[in-house]
Amino acid sequence: MTVAQRFPIDRPTLTTEADPARAHALVIGAGVGGLSAAALLAARGYRVTVVDPLDAPGGRAYAHRQDGFVFDAGPTIITAPFLFEELWKDCGATFAEDVDLRPCLPFYRVRFDDGTWFDYSGDPAAMEAEVARIDPIHGVAGYRGFMEESRRIYAVAFEEMADRPFHSLAFTARAMLGLVRLGGYRSVHSVVAKHFRHEKLRTLFSFHPLLIGGNPFSATSFYCLIAHLESRHGVHYAMGGTNALVAGIAKLVRLNGGTIRLGETVETILTKGRRATGVRLASGETIAADIVVSNADPATTYGKLLAHLPRKRWTDRKISRGDYSMGLFVWYFGTNRRYGDVHHHSMVFGPRYRGLLDDIFHRKHLAGDFSLYLHRPSAVDPSVAPDGCDSFYVLSPVPNLTGNADWARDAEIYRRRIEKRLEETVLPDLGRHIVSSRIATPIDFRERLHSFAGAAFALEPKLLQSAWFRPHNQSEELDNLYLCGAGTHPGAGLPGVLCSARIVAGLVPDPAALKAGGGVA
Numbered sequence: 245m246t247v248a249q250r251f252p253i254d255r256p257t258l259t260t261e262a263d264p265a266r267a268h269a270l271v272i273g274a275g276v277g278g279l280s281a282a283a284l285l286a287a288r289g290y291r292v293t294v295v296d297p298l299d300a301p302g303g304r305a306y307a308h309r310q311d312g313f314v315f316d317a318g319p320t321i322i323t324a325p326f327l328f329e330e331l332w333k334d335c336g337a338t339f340a341e342d343v344d345l346r347p348c349l350p351f352y353r354v355r356f357d358d359g360t361w362f363d364y365s366g367d368p369a370a371m372e373a374e375v376a377r378i379d380p381i382h383g384v385a386g387y388r389g390f391m392e393e394s395r396r397i398y399a400v401a402f403e404e405m406a407d408r409p410f411h412s413l414a415f416t417a418r419a420m421l422g423l424v425r426l427g428g429y430r431s432v433h434s435v436v437a438k439h440f441r442h443e444k445l446r447t448l449f450s451f452h453p454l455l456i457g458g459n460p461f462s463a464t465s466f467y468c469l470i471a472h473l474e475s476r477h478g479v480h481y482a483m484g485g486t487n488a489l490v491a492g493i494a495k496l497v498r499l500n501g502g503t504i505r506l507g508e509t510v511e512t513i514l515t516k517g518r519r520a521t522g523v524r525l526a527s528g529e530t531i532a533a534d535i536v537v538s539n540a541d542p543a544t545t546y547g548k549l550l551a552h553l554p555r556k557r558w559t560d561r562k563i564s565r566g567d568y569s570m571g572l573f574v575w576y577f578g579t580n581r582r583y584g585d586v587h588h589h590s591m592v593f594g595p596r597y598r599g600l601l602d603d604i605f606h607r608k609h610l611a612g613d614f615s616l617y618l619h620r621p622s623a624v625d626p627s628v629a630p631d632g633c634d635s636f637y638v639l640s641p642v643p644n645l646t647g648n649a650d651w652a653r654d655a656e657i658y659r660r661r662i663e664k665r666l667e668e669t670v671l672p673d674l675g676r677h678i679v680s681s682r683i684a685t686p687i688d689f690r691e692r693l694h695s696f697a698g699a700a701f702a703l704e705p706k707l708l709q710s711a712w713f714r715p716h717n718q719s720e721e722l723d724n725l726y727l728c729g730a731g732t733h734p735g736a737g738l739p740g741v742l743c744s745a746r747i748v749a750g751l752v753p754d755p756a757a758l759k760a761g762g763g764v765a
Contacts, residue, residue, distance in 0.1 A: 301506070328345075346624060382442075519722060655683055
């Protein structure tokens, strides 16, 4: 059963965009999760308003445009395209008409610190050949065993649970029992190490949790499912960049009469008893609503937007004691030459693995070495760079703002170190060819995206911060407040935030019945 079949959307015949007789849904945040929830709610018959502080939709999936270059601000890897196809279908549109999605082959090209390379793809024969080059004796058997375990985890953790709300302790107990049988109490790295003997292969097949904010040595082994997810559905790129996908979802919101208000910051969620009655903007304007959906970081939703509310579960103390994902240092740059031998997605691993992750997640120390993800969309998409030029971003996991890095002092120093590393490894003579540059640090995540502690992916995806233990999609504090996005269930990554939006759309009451019962808007 697909996600759409589990939470079908019955699309009514709509009248006018501003029909006051329709129940009103106010969505905080125009990230992928917020826009997707807004599109589905509008398709269900809600009058929808999305409010976002940025000047364009996207949130983490915003696009920076400067000097003729287009830089995706955040997510660049699209998996599970069927989720987007279902979203478009439920909103009365056709995905392929709005978004040109292309497969990436290989998925990534990985460079180890000793200069050896690995082409990571979804082709089992090609992968076995690559693995055998590193470990000709044990590697292939280990790969087959790991991929089978990944498939079993995927069948339960993704197909049965990713689109289910974890509000019931009884359901959670049954679900967790099944996952415990699959070894959910283990870390991703421990599962990988069970199958692979060679350290390079252990690194290669365990790094995926970093793409959603998790430490492979503590992230629950549920996230081993990513290997099967990619192998089964592929890794894709939206022509024009991930923000082109965002533009398509924003179009769906408007298709069914929704409104997106940009440059507006929600200051407070207004409440009466156990109900949210709307929001107050930083401008002082109030907007009444029958339901409120927050795509903001849950720590911000509860700790700031509901600071006035006595909270039973998500108290300030609980928020402050959570374990949050790492921060990110992102350098966006354009060159006046093309690097034709650099793939679309590259991983440039450093000399350390576990030690570096300990520095980032535990010691909160800005280390002298790093592992990097390099994105070169102009390898396949000429629209993101001027003729003869290349568009890049390079991402380095760093401690979040609970560490002691002074980014006002260290940012340019750190950028130059990354530039030097790239020159030494994959982009020779880089410094001489840079014609456009900008950076983002954990401070930008805190100030611009309102992420608690500048964490790039909200709560770290550990076992006791997943499923029921993660902020629920229907708030425990207010009856008509709903949460979607990376910080709530099922978690970060485009498939996760899209599933969270569909969960919300399946949880909200029927808009006609809600309005007949005396909504506030």
